[in-house]
């Protein structure tokens with residue numbers, strides 16, 4: 001169930017996971033749209049890693065790059081059921097949906113030019129994340145959005161006009177992990193290596209090329 005949030009009006013549903021729901025909201029008295037993620041505190045509290053959630057959010061606030069959906073604000077107080085995360089809204093689709101719709105529409109996978117264009121942006125976003133000593137933890141096509149500036153480019157899936165926006169920094173992964181987050185440092189190191197590895201990028205590119 002979505003509700004209006006002080007200063008914002010609910011427009012429609014964007015997606016959901018185990019701990020969270022994401023809705024499109026319009027900021028009152030402006031023409032600005034935001035994606036607001038609600039994390040249910042009662043559900044999240046059962047996670048071993050709940051205590052790390054707030055510090056994680058502060059870390060994510062530091063990220064500022066064109067290819068990352070910006071975390072604008074965190075709305076929270078003791079009277080709320082949910083932690084509300086206000087994010088830059090991506091007007092488009094996830095890369096997995098783009099692939100699916102593109103194939104339906106044009107009866108072929110992305111061209112090499114498109115794959116190059118998108119991959120470059122993914123890598124730029126990822127470099128910024130790692131430069132801030134953050135690891136994504138859950139990099140996959142579903143967590144990479146393509147933003148289109150106008151409705152026509154979105155409808156026509158004009159991929160060469162799209163901007164990559166990486167979303168979903170593994171907060172649900174953090175909460176759903178049965179292991180204590182703090183002792184996972186060496187695991188984080190392994191994730192970082194994997195995230196940086198050509199193999200990970202190669203897998204994403206392979207999916208983009210063959211539309212798998």
Ligand SMILES: Nc1ncnc2c1ncn2[C@@H]1O[C@H](COP(=O)(O)OP(=O)(O)O)[C@@H](O)[C@H]1O
Nearest residue numbers: 014015016017022035069087088089090168172
């Ligand atoms: N900034 C955003 N702009 C537009 N849609 C979004 C945005 N963030 C999330 N979504 C939508 O909500 C879905 C779920 O969000 P996500 O952050 O991946 O959470 P989780 O996978 O943990 O539930 C995404 O797949 C996407 O469709």
Ligand SMILES: [Mg+2]
Nearest residue numbers: 017142143168
């Ligand atoms: Mg996700």
